[in-house]
Amino acid sequence: MVKNIAVIRGDGIGPEIIKEALKVLDRVAEIFEHKFNYIDVDMGGCAIDKYGDPLPQAELDKCLASDSVLLGAVGGNKWNDVPGHMRPEKGLLRLRAGMGVYSNNRPAKIWPQLADASPLKKEIVDKGIDFIIVRELIGGIYFGEHKTVDGTATDVLVYSEAEIERIGRIGFETAQKRNKKLCSVEKSNVLDSSRLWKNVMHRLASEYPDVELTDMLVDNCAMQIVKNPSQFDVIVTENMFGDILSDEASQITGSIGMIPSSSLGATSCGLYEPIHGSAPDIAGLDVANPIGTILAAAMMLRYSFDMPTEADAIENAVSAFLDSGYRTADILSGDSTKKVGCSRCGDIIASFI
Ligand code: NAD
Numbered sequence: 001m002v003k004n005i006a007v008i009r010g011d012g013i014g015p016e017i018i019k020e021a022l023k024v025l026d027r028v029a030e031i032f033e034h035k036f037n038y039i040d041v042d043m044g045g046c047a048i049d050k051y052g053d054p055l056p057q058a059e060l061d062k063c064l065a066s067d068s069v070l071l072g073a074v075g076g077n078k079w080n081d082v083p084g085h086m087r088p089e090k091g092l093l094r095l096r097a098g099m100g101v102y103s104n105n106r107p108a109k110i111w112p113q114l115a116d117a118s119p120l121k122k123e124i125v126d127k128g129i130d131f132i133i134v135r136e137l138i139g140g141i142y143f144g145e146h147k148t149v150d151g152t153a154t155d156v157l158v159y160s161e162a163e164i165e166r167i168g169r170i171g172f173e174t175a176q177k178r179n180k181k182l183c184s185v186e187k188s189n190v191l192d193s194s195r196l197w198k199n200v201m202h203r204l205a206s207e208y209p210d211v212e213l214t215d216m217l218v219d220n221c222a223m224q225i226v227k228n229p230s231q232f233d234v235i236v237t238e239n240m241f242g243d244i245l246s247d248e249a250s251q252i253t254g255s256i257g258m259i260p261s262s263s264l265g266a267t268s269c270g271l272y273e274p275i276h277g278s279a280p281d282i283a284g285l286d287v288a289n290p291i292g293t294i295l296a297a298a299m300m301l302r303y304s305f306d307m308p309t310e311a312d313a314i315e316n317a318v319s320a321f322l323d324s325g326y327r328t329a330d331i332l333s334g335d336s337t338k339k340v341g342c343s344r345c346g347d348i349i350a351s352f353i
Helices: 014-032 045-051 057-064 088-099 110-116 163-174 192-205 218-227 239-251 291-304 308-322 342-349
Strands: 002-010 036-041 066-073 105-110 130-136 146-149 152-155 183-187 212-217 234-237 260-264 271-274
Touching: 002 045, 002 057, 002 271, 014 036, 014 066, 014 291, 014 308, 014 342, 036 057, 045 218, 057 088, 057 212, 066 146, 066 152, 088 271, 105 163, 105 212, 105 239, 105 291, 110 308, 130 163, 130 239, 152 192, 152 308, 163 183, 163 192, 163 234, 183 218, 183 239, 218 234, 234 239, 239 271, 260 291, 271 291, 291 308, 308 342
Parallel strands: 002 036, 002 066, 066 271, 130 234, 183 212, 183 234
Antiparallel strands: 105 130, 105 260, 146 152, 260 271
């Protein structure tokens, strides 16, 4: 298969971690006989330096014309003092809006080899943590009217059936590609918007008979994520609940350098990136952990290109890397002879494909 991938290296460690992800993708292409064309896109601080704009329209157009977008990270101290509308992160917001990605998917997966890195008790971690939170990204209370009048503040939470349905479908389809369990999280004992949410999810369920749908109140879900995370496969929820729960979930898995995310909209063209930022403190030192970005590339193969075997191959190669005892500095806890830099980490994972 031939796929055109827009590649945003960005700032800080962005170019280093992207280089390793492309190394791994090249190996996948070679073995599985695909062709991945990489289209370089400037976004973030580097685009401000080059064009005076964090995401010029021509660069956004390259993303929109591609089959998917792989992003490193943007931002850094150098651009801290530029005006708000010019900040590197504005490029990212413009990209998300331009691509219309309304669904943010963030896995919470603990690698058994890194179980010690979790703040949870060993007996909980030993049962396994491997779930995805599908969060509605461009609706709900963050996008309703905000106002403060005479010392009273109001934030409006609005969801239409159509908005709930489109994110609900992503939840069901994600579950279909995993263990076929979907947990819909809301606050239907209090909120009208949540009662509508729940109704729409149950209406959709009849179209996905292979997926087991359950409901959970958000306060209970926050508790269950730390008490019994192994029960979850896919969680689907609205914007603010998802914002909070996905940060909680990322913390129970240990290292920020290991976690990928995807953002999807109406088309198969998605945005894939690690969850961390540009880590200016370690940029250029060849010590960054590229695994979050490599796993983001695996998500791209699984969710945008419908290449589950190839995605499995990348995830298995990451697992083999960890099994072999290799560690980048951020996940090193014992044998320092197994410490590898960013580039060597990518070499080894590519060799395990
Ligand atoms: P950060 O995620 O960049 O770094 C936080 C800490 O984690 C740092 O100590 C860093 O060295 C470490 N770290 C992050 N990624 C790592 C990796 N792959 N391997 C090893 N260690 C890693 O967050 P920050 O320092 O708050 O932000 C730095 C810049 O990144 C800011 O300009 C911020 O706006 C930007 N940012 C960008 C994105 C994005 O592009 N999606 C997301 C968050 C922050």
